[in-house]
Amino acid sequence: MPAKVTPRSVDYSRWYTDVVQMADLADYAPVRGCMVIKPYGYALWENIKEGLDRRFKATGHVNAYFPLFIPLSFIQKEAEHVKGFSPELAIVTIGGGEQLEEPLVVRPTSETIIGHMYAKWVQSYRDLPILINQWANVVRWEMRTRLFLRTTEFLWQEGHTAHATAEEALEETLRILDIYAEFAIEDAAIPVIKGRKSESERFAGAVTSYTIEAMMGDKRALQAGTSHFLGQNFARAFDIKFLDQNNELQYAWTTSWGVSTRMVGAVVMVHGDDQGLILPPKLAPIQVVVVPIWRDEEQRTAVMEAVGRVRQALEPEVRLKVDDREGLSPGWKFNDWEMRGVPLRIEVGPQDVAQEQVVLARRDRPGKEGKTSVPMAGLTDAVREMLMTVQADLYRRALAFREANTFYPEDFEGLREAVANGFAYAWWCGDAACEAKVKEETTATIRCIPLEQEPGTGRCVVCGRESRERAVFARAY
Numbered sequence: 001m002p003a004k005v006t007p008r009s010v011d012y013s014r015w016y017t018d019v020v021q022m023a024d025l026a027d028y029a030p031v032r033g034c035m036v037i038k039p040y041g042y043a044l045w046e047n048i049k050e051g052l053d054r055r056f057k058a059t060g061h062v063n064a065y066f067p068l069f070i071p072l073s074f075i076q077k078e079a080e081h082v083k084g085f086s087p088e089l090a091i092v093t094i095g096g097g098e099q100l101e102e103p104l105v106v107r108p109t110s111e112t113i114i115g116h117m118y119a120k121w122v123q124s125y126r127d128l129p130i131l132i133n134q135w136a137n138v139v140r141w142e143m144r145t146r147l148f149l150r151t152t153e154f155l156w157q158e159g160h161t162a163h164a165t166a167e168e169a170l171e172e173t174l175r176i177l178d179i180y181a182e183f184a185i186e187d188a189a190i191p192v193i194k195g196r197k198s199e200s201e202r203f204a205g206a207v208t209s210y211t212i213e214a215m216m217g218d219k220r221a222l223q224a225g226t227s228h229f230l231g232q233n234f235a236r237a238f239d240i241k242f243l244d245q246n247n248e249l250q251y252a253w254t255t256s257w258g259v260s261t262r263m264v265g266a267v268v269m270v271h272g273d274d275q276g277l278i279l280p281p282k283l284a285p286i287q288v289v290v291v292p293i294w295r296d297e298e299q300r301t302a303v304m305e306a307v308g309r310v311r312q313a314l315e316p317e318v319r320l321k322v323d324d325r326e327g328l329s330p331g332w333k334f335n336d337w338e339m340r341g342v343p344l345r346i347e348v349g350p351q352d353v354a355q356e357q358v359v360l361a362r363r364d365r366p367g368k369e370g371k372t373s374v375p376m377a378g379l380t381d382a383v384r385e386m387l388m389t390v391q392a393d394l395y396r397r398a399l400a401f402r403e404a405n406t407f408y409p410e411d412f413e414g415l416r417e418a419v420a421n422g423f424a425y426a427w428w429c430g431d432a433a434c435e436a437k438v439k440e441e442t443t444a445t446i447r448c449i450p451l452e453q454e455p456g457t458g459r460c461v462v463c464g465r466e467s468r469e470r471a472v473f474a475r476a477y
């Protein structure tokens with residue numbers, strides 16, 4: 001039998017690390033804070049990339065690439081930005097054996113260097129908007145490593161756009177937030193709350209930060225993507241100016257937005273169980289695994305002939321793997337693919353061959369309940385339909401879990417209890433002091449102020465003052 005993961009009820013954080021390593025997604029690197037993304041984990045990331053990249057391009061964005069090194073003086077140009085990022089910077093002072101005239105920062109994010117370039121590229125309103133995305137790695141110094149969730153170097157996409165008006169830039173910021181939410185819901189089967197960050201939680205240098213927040217299997221929140229309206233802050237710092245239609249010089253309005261390899265961690269924590277990973281079919285590197293079952297040579301010949309027909313039927317339709325490894329029992333293989341979260345398994349045994357059928361077993365419903373016999377004729381349709389059902393059921397299950405662990409406390413004691421058990425939707429007056437008190441006494445933070453608000457007012461859950469909005473409080477990754 002393959003090794004087993006630590007059960008979630010025993011130690012959730014151990015469970016997570018076990019799954020990531022035993023499902024072959026990633027491993028620790030010799031450099032503290034870094035990780036190695038293994039081929040299976042990288043294939044998952046590639047599917048995430050593809051789902052996002054397709055949506056970016058469909059909304060007019062193009063990809064480009066900017067340098068890894070940024071002059072230190074660039075980072076210092078925007079006051080809030082430097083304050084926010086200074087503690088996390090990796091700085092190169094020696095190159096080619098020589099002390100550098102100006103130290104270079106290894107990019108923690110690219111607003112500054114891209115702002116510098118946009119200042120060169122933008123002269124007139126005709127040069128706007130610029131809608132550029134880059135797929136890249138960034139470095140933010142971390143002392144603790146949590147594979148995919150917190151690493152010194154991580155992969156992401158960062159979009160950077162420049163516009164002629166505030167309205168357009170704000171529209172872009174929210175369009176991207178919608179794309180992130182759509183990707184999370186439709187591809188990753190992860191329900192998310194779209195909202196605005198409080199001032200204390202917003203991106204360093206932004207006017208307003210928007211986020212999608214998801215509930216993990218341990219009821220903590222994970223920020224799964226952010227989209228920032230930067231106003232004219234970076235345009236002023238980097239001199240991104242243009243002549244408008246009236247021939248007047250104006251500063252541009254910019255945005256930036258990102259989703260990172262954290263999304264892999266979210267997929268693991270939202271869907272996984274004590275057998276290991278469970279992948280939503282749309283993102284799974286292998287959607288269907290075929291396990292042949294036989295005892296002697298005669299059975300083997302018949303079974304492998306049927307497996308060949310299954311392969312022929314399904315290979316053009318789904319990402320398929322036939323597990324014909326020698327010397328491993330079918331049961332061992334079942335466990336192995338369950339650990340890796342393959343959404344659907346097809347079992348082909350001698351009895352199935354005799355009856356011109358196969359057995360489909362769903363990863364999200366282990367045991368008898370998730371097994372059905374399907375005739376060989378019509379297998380392709382049955383598999384396609386089953387994958388869609390699994391995708392939809394994973395989303396429904398995650399949403400039901402979040403709803404069952406979401407509370408609406410009216411006072412501070414209620415809030416304290418709520419954030420110990422999940423998400424708290426609570427009235428908040430907007431005062432940073434109330435926010436700070438919650439963090440100090442419960443470790444929970446405001447994850448977002450949801451864009452969708454029920455009408456009406458209520459009393460701030462901390463100070464009792466009249467409040468116009470509810471915020472989502474939760475402990476977070």
Ligand SMILES: [Zn+2]
Pocket residue numbers: 428429430431434460461462463464465
């Ligand atoms: Zn208050």
